[in-house]
Amino acid sequence: MSWLFVEFSDQAQVCQSGHTLMFEGFVVQLLQHCASTQAVASMLRLSWHSVDQIMRRAVARGMKRRDTEAIRHLGIDEKSFRAGHQYVTIMNDLDGGRVLDVVETRTTKATVKLLTSLAAKQRKQVLSVSVDMWNPFAHAVRKKVPQADLVHDRYHISKYLNDAVDAVRRQESRALKSAGDKTLIGSKYAWLRNPENMSDKQRADFDQLMTCELQTGTAWSLKNMFRAFWVLTSRDAAEYFFQYWSDAVDRSELKPIIKVKDMMARHLDGILNFTRHRITNAVSEGLNSKIQLIKASARGFHSFESYRTRILFYCGKLDMAI
The missing domain is CATH 1.20.1320 (phosphoenolpyruvate carboxylase, domain 3)
Structure with missing residues (x-):
């Protein structure tokens, strides 16, 4: 793979990581077609940490570029993180088929934080939220999007x-x-x-x-x-x-x-x-299946941030181009 470094080293400016922007953009494209960070790192002779940081910067770019267009129907669901009943809570755009954000735990406070990640204008435009019959989800929805109908999945x-x-x-x-x-x-x-x-x-x-x-x-x-x-x-x-x-x-x-x-x-x-x-969490279940494949490929995650980064990278439909 040494030809890659020759080709990219002479192009574009160098970003904070020490790689050229052109090369970092190539890594992002490669990651989008390969769910294994370690495999990409080995292929490009980079450290796992270097590839992980490239992925995190890509997600940060994508999240900043998201517009505040109306999101009418939300899905909120839990997903296991580690053994021992440790969970994350995931918020999905049911019409757009994408993950909007992820927080640790499945408490009312965590779900409020998740809903607050939407712009105030977006929250006011939500018509319904599909959730399980888990009271913390319902409490958070009533607090942050009180006009939306709660729909049990x-x-x-x-x-x-x-x-x-x-x-x-x-x-x-x-x-x-x-x-x-x-x-x-x-x-x-x-x-x-x-x-x-x-x-x-x-x-x-x-x-x-x-x-x-x-x-x-x-x-x-x-x-x-x-x-x-x-x-x-x-x-x-x-x-x-x-x-x-x-x-x-x-x-x-x-x-x-x-x-x-x-x-x-x-x-x-x-x-x-x-x-x-007439909404269900079918979209959320489909995204959960994709997230399960990401977990299996990574053989688990040591930190929540790594888990969140990969969920948003592969399921967020973000514009991560450099």
């Missing part, structure tokens, strides 16, 4: 319901197994699939399970029944459906499902707001 609700079905399955499987019945053993993923995603064989096997009149089958039916909520466009109809579904859940006497229903009832206004805005 259907993907998280689906996860809570899936977890409840699995809790019922595990309880029932233990009881059946103690009586010598192995019906539910190995069936975990069958209950997590939606009918349209089953192959013919999977559907046949699942139909056989459903004929056993299991508590798990009842839990699955209640979870699947709630999917009809998301196609309703009238708030009144959605509220009526939720009450109808809640009554069915109560009659089931299945504690894991009832627990999720009670949590949803406490946050019903945010769930009903979906009928108005």
Whole structure:
């Protein structure tokens, strides 16, 4: 790679790092096509620290260049950082499909800081914010963007319901197994699939399970029944459906499902707001998948700043050109 240094050393001015601006711009372009900082460092015979600093300067440039155009729909989500329940909170532009910023922890204070990273004019133009049913997120949204509707994310609700079905399955499987019945053993993923995603064989096997009149089958039916909520466009109809579904859940006497229903009832206004805005954190989930690949490539991060830099570099859609 020595030809690179010959070509770039005679061009442009030298930046603070000691590299020419032309060369630093080349490093940024290379990093955009390679998620491994170490791989780029090795290829260009640079230290990891030098490449990291180039990336940080690129992100700083990009963040300064961001305009204050209106952002109508925000998504706020958490992402694990290190082991031991350490998280970061990420704010996304749902229409633009980009990460706007990242802060440490998932507290109200941290989320307020995240929202404050938007210009005051932008905050006033936000129409809705898609969030999980995590109270610190809701408190921060009401404080910094009070005019925006809080919309609780259907993907998280689906996860809570899936977890409840699995809790019922595990309880029932233990009881059946103690009586010598192995019906539910190995069936975990069958209950997590939606009918349209089953192959013919999977559907046949699942139909056989459903004929056993299991508590798990009842839990699955209640979870699947709630999917009809998301196609309703009238708030009144959605509220009526939720009450109808809640009554069915109560009659089931299945504690894991009832627990999720009670949590949803406490946050019903945010769930009903979906009928108005039709937003979800699907964009956030897609960005989270990309962030997970970045984490895997880096084999973890020792500092929050390095983590934030890489998230914004690869997911922020920044103008980082020199």
